[in-house]
Amino acid sequence: MFAFVAREPILDRYKDVYAYELLFRDGSAGGYPEHDEEKASQIAQRFHPLGLDDISGGKTSFITFNTDTLISRFPTTLNPESVVVELAENPSNQSGLIEACEYIKQLGFKLAIDDPMMLSGKHPIFPLIDIVKVDVSQGRYEQIEKNIPRFLNSRIKLVAEQVNTYQDFNTCRDLGFDFFQGYFFAQPEARIQRQLPASKMNLVELIGASSQSSFDLNRINQIIERDAALSYLLLKFINNPTINKRYKISSLKHALNYMGEVEIKKFIALLSLANLGDDKPLELIHMSLVRAKFFDLLAQERRLSVDPPVGFLVGLFSLLDALLDREMSEILKQLPLDEEVNDALMGRSPEFNQYTNLVRGFEGALWLNVIKQSKSMGIDQKHLHSLYNQAIVWGNGVRSTISAHFPKPVIR
Template identity: 80%
Template sequence: MFAFIARQPILDREKEVFAYELLFRDGKGGTYPDPEQEKTRAINQRFHPLGLDDISGDKTAFINFSTETLISRFPTTLNPDTVVVELAENPAGQIGLLQACEHIKQLGFRLAIDDPMMLSGQHEIFPLIDIIKVDVSKGRFEQIEKQIPRFLDSNIQLVAEQVDTPEDFNICRGLGFDFFQGYFFAQPEAGIHRHLPASKMNLVDLMGESSYSNFDLPRINQIIERDAALSYLLLKFINNPLVNKRYKITSLKHALTYMGEVEIKKFIAVLSLANLGDDKPLELIHMSLVRAKFFDLLSQERRLNTDPPIGFLVGLFSLLDALLDQDMPNILKQLPLVDSVNDALLGKSAEFNHYLTLARAFEGALWLNVIKQSRELAIDQKQLHSLYNQAIMWGNGVRNVISTYFPKPVLG
């Protein structure tokens, strides 16, 4: 029943993912859908049911519930250790809700509430609340600052919602918020303008090689052999069971024999990007991975040429501006990518513009945009959801591999 779903990351103060909020297309306002709905039964019949763990990986899941569901049809299959129950509506005057929340708390679940005006202390349900979510998009920081102490004194954790810029993140972090929801981490930081360091030029060369149709094995070997750490990581990465379950790979030539040029090009590109962004939040790399797989699957669905894997590369590199804190035209001047990849990253490809719009629609739960892009690309909506689910699950697996090799950045 979790096929028609979007997820949005909630990050902690160190920009590591604490949880994902799950938004359901078939539930009103993104809420958990009524299990008796005919649409839900149809999804179950058509798709292999995805569990919450498939979508949220090993992270906590925030799920919105309508008052009616909380009172009369709360699902008994959810795990209180991994799910935060979020109230979708203002609890004031909701008959039976207080008792339902008391029962849900007794089951071990944490309770969260959206409270943009921070009025929860006036509700009788306040003592049951563990997490308050506050919309900061209107910039009411002075008002918010006055309210925060009473929540912190009550050991309530605070989530800042609609955090859209790095500047907003820094303000909210300074105010004492515990968690942050929004795509601030996927925006370039103003005034940074980092240039690619000389130590990273091996990675730049590999990114270029991954976009060429011919596979110059001697040249790629030469690039990798210049960097012992990179050579070690490549072999460790390719031999991880989440990436390659079938063969023990001992060299790049060996990998090429068993895996083929296209897959090796993808792995080289992923490894290069992960190394290039090793001082950025891992969720930024994760978003790039999901987009890469999604664009790759869309390219296959549209029967485009996938050698070199242009769709994969465009998705993977679509957040380079945030990764390097530069605008995309400046970045592409420094990278030896083929014209088709460059044009797509600069918004000059109608095909890939559709892909990017679609990816952003899934990231933001903008379902009307999914419907529109389904028509534009002549791909059934259900199939689009299925492809995106595949991309999420692939991204979860590769993220787990990458996270074992790259240290987490530490913020001051």
């Protein structure tokens, strides 16, 4: 059931992930798909579908249901503690919908409705609604401000949708919205031309080392050993059960002997990125992790050279401009990266441009883009879904390891 699905993060006022909205490839308008038992069994056997815990990383899942499903085929096996039921249509005259919503509420589910700013507080469904989602992409802030008090004065929580810039985020937060859906956090907050601080230069050296074919273990050891926090985090990463389920790793040399040079390069790059962006929303790091693993799997599928692990590095660093609030071209002047990685990050690599277009298709549920790139790359789209699912699970595991390292952001 969850094999072919995209997810879009919903962040709170602190830019922490509150939930993911799940967008299904096989469902109408991204809603919950109707699979018969035989098809569901085939998906389970062939494409290794994710469970909700895998796809949402333990966060709440928003799932849209059409009216027919809510009335007659609602999947009561879903957990009301982790699923918010979102109505696909405005509840005007659908016979039986109010009764179905009352039943779903009795099961313990929260109900969300999309953009009902003109919905009267006297509407019979109003008392059942827990969450209201408002599309802010048209900049209708005067209308929103006029209609918002009746929601703010109730127990209803507000989600701003299509929040694509930090200006949108700040405006909606000031208006009183509780949650924010959109990729504003993946955009640079301000184009400030500045040098990386001296405190980050150890990380720059590590990033450079991870992108070279040669590997000076003693030099890497020196850099890491002079920073206790780096040493701790590197060992914590490498001992994550998602990566290493067998042996307890006690040093970089031990890790090198166990994991090999290429894998160590990946984790040095990962460690460096996490520390470069330690003042940014963790979801931005998480997106970078998923992209890194996905690009790495694609590069292997395409039989590209894996030393240095160019696919992994390009995916991992693809959001550096948002992490550092600077132009990518300016950032790359300071990072001693391999030329192939540089070219890919600047959009000069036809191969990696395909990867970027593909991952954006998965992130935004742009399924026609996925089909187009599948044909262009000669890889079955169902297999691409499987690779992306693997990347999500891997990213969730690494995220759980580094999350305690990130302080709670301060609202500004």
